[in-house]
Amino acid sequence: MSSLEEKLTEIEDEIRRTAYNKATQGHIGRLKAKLAVLRLEREARAKGKGGGVGYGVRKSGHATVGLVGYPSVGKSTLLNRLTAAESATGAYDFTTISIIPGMLRWGGASIQILDMPGLVPGAAKGRGRGREVLSVVRSVDLIVFLIDPEHLDLGALVRELEGAGVRINDRPPRIVLQRGERGGLTVSSTVRLTHLAGGLAPSIAREFGLHNGSIVLREDASVDQLIDVLAGNRVYVSAILAVNKSELLAPGERLRLVREVQPFRPLFISARTGDGLDELIAGIGNALRFIRIYVKPPGRPADRDEPVILRQGDTVGELLRRLPTDLQQGFRAAQVWGRSARFPGQTVGRDHALADEDVVTVVVARGSTRAVA
Ligand SMILES: Nc1nc2c(ncn2[C@@H]2O[C@H](COP(=O)(O)OP(=O)(O)OP(=O)(O)O)[C@@H](O)[C@H]2O)c(=O)[nH]1
Ligand SMILES: [Mg+2]
Incomplete structure (x- = not known):
């Protein structure tokens, strides 16, 4: 493991170990900022090595939708059902190793659907085809998360994307940042701050090397929101959730799942039998607005x-x-x-x-x- 990865893991562990309260708020905030800066460095290094080159897909149609899920949840089977594409499917993980596009027609619109390799925890660190997949996910108009009865952990999937700078069903923070050359850093706010009070905002900004300029907080922003604005490479993507192979789910499991994945409202589908696919297509059309x-x-x-x-x-x-x-x-x-x-x-x-x-x-x-x- 490189020393960069070691530092990242160390800080991740420390954040996990530290109980969040008034006394540790500032410390955790600065740790999160350090983590974000190291992640930016990791991305910059990966780009320098040419990671992701040749993995791009040409966008076409009125919008592009990415199928995102763990290996073997049925992403390729679903793509083949929804479009005329023929993506290889198989009962083993990592059947798909590149991005396979297909085209879905919906009420006069053409929607490009991208099948991709399965995502695994650690993808942002380069596991699987993780980094390449994440860079494609950053460019889509809508994510369809796909889970199945054996891979119900949506949380880990969402956290993986968040670690890679993807913000799901969210909007950019109301924070205005201006970099300057000299004169120091001024931080002001138009509302009362509860998360970034007591000089925390400037100390986080300093972690990013921002010493001159101004930050105006137009909402009671969290540490994470300020870091998002300072990091500057976040993307805001909408997402819906489908549970595939749902013909295998017991009714009780469905109910439990609906509660677990809030605020998502899962669509239960079966790429094998075709159940729920009309609802999924309508859901995609609505989400694309x-x-x-x-x-x-x-x-x-x-x-x-x-x-x-x-x-x-x-x-x-x-x-x-x-x-x-x-x-x-x-x-x-x-x-x-x-x-x-x-x-x-x-x-x-x-x-x-x-x-x-x-x-x-x-x-x-x-x-x-x-x-x-
Ligand atoms: N029972 C059931 N099996 C399904 C369904 N959809 C797909 N499968 C099976 O699940 C296995 C994996 O399907 P794939 O479509 O290859 O899955 P994938 O998500 O593309 O997998 P990777 O490319 O490896 O990430 C295959 O054996 C499929 O036949 C479904 O709705 N119900
Ligand atoms: Mg596949």
Whole structure:
């Protein structure tokens, strides 16, 4: 084991051994910061060695979903069921050793599903194909966690991803960080702090080598949240949970599991029998928060057969990227009918956020509106 790994393990152990209370709060906070800094160093070293190269997948479709779970829970069997892909399956661990993509159609949208090698505890340290898998997981729009009756420990899976900087069903902390050249470090807050009171924030910042600049806390942030902002490489990904091979589960086990995995609401499926797969597909579609936009050429009805698929929060700008280039280049304004419009036919710009089932006409320059072919 390298001395870096030794240091990491040492600090992890010390955090585990130390009881959390008012007196140890600061000490644990600084240990967590040290740990985060060492993990950043480990990632930087792995990159230097070229880890992960050649493992990338080209994203395609309207969104990318990653199947994440321990070995042999049925990820490949599920991919083959949901898509036309043919990923090898087997009754032994690590059948899949690379990323296998497949395409799922859902209400006019194409959803890329990625089958990947099984994840094991210690993945972030490089076990299995862990590091490569984690780097792909960081880039997906949605994680589908897959567990099965023999691998019900969702907690360990989630902790592995968290250790790799993936934040699940969470949002970035309301903390504004500005680095400076000189003048020292100022920390201020707009709310009363209960976790980072008493000078803890600056001492954590110093662990990251931040000595000049400002930190503004806009919520009662935790130590972990401040560390996330200082580390700066966190990704925020949504996730849903499916329990595969559920035909093997006793009814009592289902109930216990539902309680155990809160706040997840598990979907019980069987990739073998096909049970629950429609619900899973609907669950994926909902979690991706697709919206359908009908483009209406001027003076003609909207095209309701082939909506442009966007995600909630997407703007007219994103819509333009999906349309022919002359519309993008000639864009002057858009007219919107539907839930995002304050009144029917409202004229809006590129930054206007669209809503599901909006009807949009693109107005191009030179006073002429062009029909969308
Ligand atoms: N009973 C039952 N067995 C299943 C189900 N889905 C998959 N299996 C079996 O579970 C074993 C593992 O399936 P895979 O699809 O290869 O699992 P994986 O998660 O891709 O495994 P790795 O690639 O090794 O990580 C195979 O023997 C499958 O036939 C299911 O719904 N019910
Ligand atoms: Mg597999």
